[in-house]
Amino acid sequence: MNAQGTHMFFQQLINGIALGSTYALIALGYTMVYGIITLINFAHGEIFMAGAFVGLLLVATFKMNIFAAMVVSMLVCMVLGVLIELIAYRRLRKSSRLSALISAIGVSIFLATLAQMIFGANARSFPDDAFPVRQIHIGDADISTLQLLIIGVSALLMVALEYIVQRTKLGKAMRATSEDYNTAALMGINVNMIISFTFAIGSALAAAGGVLVGVLFNAVSFNMGLMAGLKAFAAAVLGGIGSIPGAMLGGLLLGVTEVMGVAAGYSSYRDAIAFFILVLVLLIRPTGLLGRKIQKKV
Amino acid sequence: MLSVEKLFVSYKAIKALQDVSFNVEQGEIVALIGANGAGKTTILNTVSGIVPAISGKIAFKGEDITGIQPHEIVKRGISQVPEGRRVFANMSVLENLEMGAYIRNDKKAVAEEIDEVFQRFPRLFERKKQLAKTLSGGEQQMLAMGRALMSRPALLLLDEPSMGLAPMLVQQIFDIIQEINASGTTIMLVEQNANMALSIANRAYVLETGEVVLSGDAKELAANPEVRKAYLGE
Numbered sequence: 001m002n003a004q005g006t007h008m009f010f011q012q013l014i015n016g017i018a019l020g021s022t023y024a025l026i027a028l029g030y031t032m033v034y035g036i037i038t039l040i041n042f043a044h045g046e047i048f049m050a051g052a053f054v055g056l057l058l059v060a061t062f063k064m065n066i067f068a069a070m071v072v073s074m075l076v077c078m079v080l081g082v083l084i085e086l087i088a089y090r091r092l093r094k095s096s097r098l099s100a101l102i103s104a105i106g107v108s109i110f111l112a113t114l115a116q117m118i119f120g121a122n123a124r125s126f127p128d129d130a131f132p133v134r135q136i137h138i139g140d141a142d143i144s145t146l147q148l149l150i151i152g153v154s155a156l157l158m159v160a161l162e163y164i165v166q167r168t169k170l171g172k173a174m175r176a177t178s179e180d181y182n183t184a185a186l187m188g189i190n191v192n193m194i195i196s197f198t199f200a201i202g203s204a205l206a207a208a209g210g211v212l213v214g215v216l217f218n219a220v221s222f223n224m225g226l227m228a229g230l231k232a233f234a235a236a237v238l239g240g241i242g243s244i245p246g247a248m249l250g251g252l253l254l255g256v257t258e259v260m261g262v263a264a265g266y267s268s269y270r271d272a273i274a275f276f277i278l279v280l281v282l283l284i285r286p287t288g289l290l291g292r293k294i295q296k297k298v
Numbered sequence: 299m300l301s302v303e304k305l306f307v308s309y310k311a312i313k314a315l316q317d318v319s320f321n322v323e324q325g326e327i328v329a330l331i332g333a334n335g336a337g338k339t340t341i342l343n344t345v346s347g348i349v350p351a352i353s354g355k356i357a358f359k360g361e362d363i364t365g366i367q368p369h370e371i372v373k374r375g376i377s378q379v380p381e382g383r384r385v386f387a388n389m390s391v392l393e394n395l396e397m398g399a400y401i402r403n404d405k406k407a408v409a410e411e412i413d414e415v416f417q418r419f420p421r422l423f424e425r426k427k428q429l430a431k432t433l434s435g436g437e438q439q440m441l442a443m444g445r446a447l448m449s450r451p452a453l454l455l456l457d458e459p460s461m462g463l464a465p466m467l468v469q470q471i472f473d474i475i476q477e478i479n480a481s482g483t484t485i486m487l488v489e490q491n492a493n494m495a496l497s498i499a500n501r502a503y504v505l506e507t508g509e510v511v512l513s514g515d516a517k518e519l520a521a522n523p524e525v526r527k528a529y530l531g532e
Contacts, residue, residue, distance in 0.1 A: 169396075169400070172389070172393055172396060172397065173397065173400060175386070175388070175389060175393075176386050176389065176397045179386045179387065179388060179389070180384055180386060182348050182368075182380075182384075183380055183384040184397070185347075185348060185367075185368035185369055186346055186348070186368060186372065186377070186378050186380060186446075187369075187372065187397045187398055187400045187445070187449075188368075188369045188373060188400045188401035188449055189369055189397070189400050190367070190369045191369070292388075
């Protein structure tokens with residue numbers, strides 16, 4: 001690889017990692033919810049969209065600082081996620097998995113339509129001064145302050161998540177509940193509370209992703225949750241659904257491959273790349289990269 | 299201490315328990331024996347709140363606990379060692395014990411309790427950092443019992459503690475059950491190994507297709523020709 005090529009490669013790698021970080025943030029919510037109640041939360045992409053809109057509203061209308069807006073958006077979406085579970089999933093927990101899945105699709109359509117009614121069909125953008133974008137030279141490659149923000153915030157959130165899940169009492173109870181729901185209840189764990197907690201955390205991460213993506217592409221629209229949600233879902237499955245490190249790895253891998261694919265000249269296949277990789281990995285490793293063998297619960 | 303009256307439980311159309319009544323007094327070891335599918339596990343899971351009752355009443359320490367949530371039942375002092383041990387396979391031995399102490403908030407007291415469990419089961423101490431799935435069957439049974447003791451239950455429900463264990467280990471586990479009982483915990487034991495169960499129990503109930511067919515003093519039941527024929531392999 002010549003100097004020009006290496007430069008290109010690092011540049012695209014940085015772009016890919018930034019995009020992939022946002023996929024990873026969304027993918028974590030899919031994988032955590034699946035891990036605990038084996039439901040693909042199809043409304044998760046719309047929580048991401050809601051997060052972007054709340055952030056936009058706070059920055060554009062209330063002139064709030066982007067970081068403060070992100071934190072508030074995460075809190076709002078925590079409540080949204082918990083409410084969705086309470087209203088649309090909880091009562092279906094003991095019925096067939098298909099019922100909950102259909103309910104999830106219903107919530108997804110409802111939220112996207114609601115956003116269209118409130119904010120209109122046109123994409124909106126963050127004000128230009130929402131985040132000061134500058135280019136920083138690192139060796140041969142350029143990294144923008146925006147990419148740095150995305151990678152930094154994502155990394156920080158993932159480290160925080162890892163800490164919560166591995167070290168705190170609630171996080172341990174979450175792991176216990178995802179391993180064995182009934183036995184967790186026999187330990188005195190309030191499993192309903194743990195499930196709400198899981199939705200809250202996953203939704204907060206999606207909201208952060210929504211704000212970051214909104215600033216990155218400078219576009220927030222009612223249907224942005226669909227493609228981002230599908231790709232993040234692909235990332236979660238790619239990494240092994242139910243596995244938290246898997247979602248992080250899957251997201252990064254997908255982002256980097258997508259950007260590399262576009263750089264190599266296949267830009268019209270941009271959205272297809274993610275699903276092509278998904279099919280390929282599942283053919284070779286049906287449980288995903290870091291997925292455990294699926295043990296049928298008795 | 300525990301009194302169950304006229305309990306009926308169904309799984310969809312299948313009747314699992316019909317008109318089951320029994321009681322457990324403070325300090326006792328009470329055994330529930332019966333064939334596979336007789337409803338023994340269903341009884342324990344209904345007491346623990348995992349399986350809902352259609353009708354009937356479960357009272358613990360004089361309070362009605364029918365239909366309350368499983369985690370509330372643990373808080374009132376009933377802990378269960380489930381069938382097949384059900385340790386959290388991908389969590390360490392220490393983390394499994396911590397989960398057993400989930401309802402308790404006094405960190406110092408919990409740490410002391412963990413030490414007590416390690417004294418009772420030294421093998422667990424040697425393996426405290428290992429994932430539970432790497433333990434042998436006997437060690438997993440010890441972990442499941444230690445974990446259930448972490449909530450300091452007044453009543454311990456044990457579901458098939460001998461299942462899948464070598465005879466020498468079964469003897470060891472039953473010795474430990476007697477020790478736990480001697481230190482003040484009331485025990486209700488479900489077993490297919492009726493011989494072992496009757497040898498340590500004060501009283502026993504015999505269950506057949508969801509109904510209590512016999513009950514009484516464990517020694518007398520062990521001597522009963524019908525019981526010997528049906529459950530003790532004679």
